[in-house]
Amino acid sequence: MSVQPSTEFHPRWYRAPVSTYWWMGSWRYSLFILRELTSVAVAWSVVVTLLLLRSLLKGPDAYAHFTHRMQAPWMLALNIIAFCFLLLHTITWFNLAPRAMPVRVGGKRVPEFLVAAPNYVLWVVASAAIAWFVLRKS
Amino acid sequence: MAEKIVLEIARYAPEKDEKPSFQSFEVPFRKEWVVLDALNHIKDKVDGSLTYRWSCRMGVCGSCGMMVNGEPKLTCATFLSSYGNGATVRVEPLRYFPVIRDLVTALSDFLVKLQSVKPWLIRKDEPPLSAGEFLQTPEQLDIYKQFSMCINCTLCYAACPVVGLEPTFVGPAALALAQRYNMDNRDQGAEERLGLLAHPEGIWGCTFVGECTRVCPKHVDPAGAIQQYKLKAALEWVKGFILPRGSEDQSKEVRP
Numbered sequence: 001m002s003v004q005p006s007t008e009f010h011p012r013w014y015r016a017p018v019s020t021y022w023w024m025g026s027w028r029y030s031l032f033i034l035r036e037l038t039s040v041a042v043a044w045s046v047v048v049t050l051l052l053l054r055s056l057l058k059g060p061d062a063y064a065h066f067t068h069r070m071q072a073p074w075m076l077a078l079n080i081i082a083f084c085f086l087l088l089h090t091i092t093w094f095n096l097a098p099r100a101m102p103v104r105v106g107g108k109r110v111p112e113f114l115v116a117a118p119n120y121v122l123w124v125v126a127s128a129a130i131a132w133f134v135l136r137k138s
Numbered sequence: 139m140a141e142k143i144v145l146e147i148a149r150y151a152p153e154k155d156e157k158p159s160f161q162s163f164e165v166p167f168r169k170e171w172v173v174l175d176a177l178n179h180i181k182d183k184v185d186g187s188l189t190y191r192w193s194c195r196m197g198v199c200g201s202c203g204m205m206v207n208g209e210p211k212l213t214c215a216t217f218l219s220s221y222g223n224g225a226t227v228r229v230e231p232l233r234y235f236p237v238i239r240d241l242v243t244a245l246s247d248f249l250v251k252l253q254s255v256k257p258w259l260i261r262k263d264e265p266p267l268s269a270g271e272f273l274q275t276p277e278q279l280d281i282y283k284q285f286s287m288c289i290n291c292t293l294c295y296a297a298c299p300v301v302g303l304e305p306t307f308v309g310p311a312a313l314a315l316a317q318r319y320n321m322d323n324r325d326q327g328a329e330e331r332l333g334l335l336a337h338p339e340g341i342w343g344c345t346f347v348g349e350c351t352r353v354c355p356k357h358v359d360p361a362g363a364i365q366q367y368k369l370k371a372a373l374e375w376v377k378g379f380i381l382p383r384g385s386e387d388q389s390k391e392v393r394p
Binding site for chain 1: 150152153155157158208233234236237238244276277280281299302303345346347348349351352359361362365366368369
């Protein structure tokens, strides 16, 4: 895609440079960058979950070692931050889902919140099920 | 006290200026005035050299898009009253576009991009005229109508950071318009367009910032159109992977 730099009647076009800090210009752009950064937290959480599963498979000693390591203050802080990012990730993407998937019923587009809502319902149900499984008295 | 509002307007004269600078103008604050009325007032009464584009004054032509206090706006639909009496309002040319003079941006790059998505009905078979017109039900119209409302005002380009960072990115309005034709049941060119647009400068360049949709004065939702297009492209890719031959015949009805 070529751009003509100038013509006889337009001697010189001015092109404003894009600042490296363009994303600080508005909170919406900052939120977008934060949303993109949440992928790092998602990757981190996946690694932690895989390590948890590996320690479970290795036996009680490995599991105790894993949980001990997870109780270190810096690890707790890191995981709390990661958790906040995961929440942001989930909420922003659930809210964007209806835009990518316009559902039509009977020729009419279903309202956006009705497309987003099932995601939230599933999220709450899955979280409740996991919480019940983890916190139940055995 | 007379009611006034100050417009800080970006001025750029290519024959003498190295880069744009701001010039302040005091204009009467009238609650029925939009920013464009204030610009017209300046051009008529204060400085005839002020250069900007405008035409219809009613949000149809898409000529008067500018940055107003850092936001891409149609100046014919942006009331001075929303900034308040005595306020200072900054008016700049649309972001990320080259500036020709004052508030006038160069659109040639956008027009090349617009044309590149083939925004017209593509037919593989052209029925004879005697077969009559292509009929369309209200439901079939409704599927793409939203994306057909675009007035090419380019506000979405000024809102899209990808446009600024990747000048070769085809951009929101052109991609939404491609999707408008893909979703039209009279069109048979979806496959052709997908070949043109399923690449990093096309739909995959979009990172779903979503600002294009927010600033669109015609509620076109380019961000939604591009995500739906991505979904379609991904499904086509999977289909081609699983059914290398079966995916070829999709000439008739291509639905996202």
